[in-house]
């Protein structure tokens with residue numbers, strides 16, 4: 343198996359059947375899988391287990407955002423599921439993030455990576471102003487990444503556009519997980535802060551979260567392989 347596949351395919355499906363039909367055409371050597379709110383709410387832990395039994399590592403993308411007691415219990419439940427990565431919202435604050443990190447310590451080396459969402463890649467400056475944040479998305483991402491690092495988490499979800507600055511500010515060991523990845527010909531859809539796969543890796547992204555450009559392609563495996571070829575030959 344490729345040691346550390348860079349592509350994480352976002353399984354945004356309404357039920358287990360189409361998700362597993364797609365997954366059965368994919369190759370765990372080329373990608374990990376992300377289970378988000380829609381699919382987990384429909385199909386739950388059994389679906390995560392089904393993906394793991396097929397050889398895939400799973401990023402449980404439930405973006406927990408709650409009081410410290412509730413959120414830390416939720417990340418522990420994710421760790422019990424054996425997922426590779428789990429996340430919370432950095433805007434839940436330092437006490438919440440610290441509680442999550444501390445709660446995962448008991449899982450030792452088997453604990454999932456714990457990362458924090460900074461500013462959603464669907465948001466631009468206008469959206470931030472709408473929620474009372476008057477700095478640019480890049481500034482807000484840097485601010486929340488600094489807080490995340492202080493709390494001892496493994497990294498953040500951000501857009502690849504912020505990756506060069508974050509690598510400079512936080513160093514190589516701070517993991518950057520970047521959705522909003524769009525091959526040149528792909529539709530942006532609801533994403534605002536986007537970058538191509540090759541440019542994102544060059545900018546410093548550690549993992550590329552890619553949903554619709556693969557899952558909605560006529561031939562998802564061909565789409566995944568094409569992106570994989572592009573990034574390994576860069």
Ligand SMILES: O=c1ccn([C@@H]2O[C@H](COP(=O)(O)O)[C@@H](O)[C@H]2O)c(=O)[nH]1
Nearest residue numbers: 352378461462463521522551552553554
């Ligand atoms: O800031 C964020 C955080 C999470 N996501 C998730 O990533 C995928 C992206 O899917 P695409 O189809 O490639 O747009 C999706 O599951 C989001 O929930 C994000 O886009 N931005």
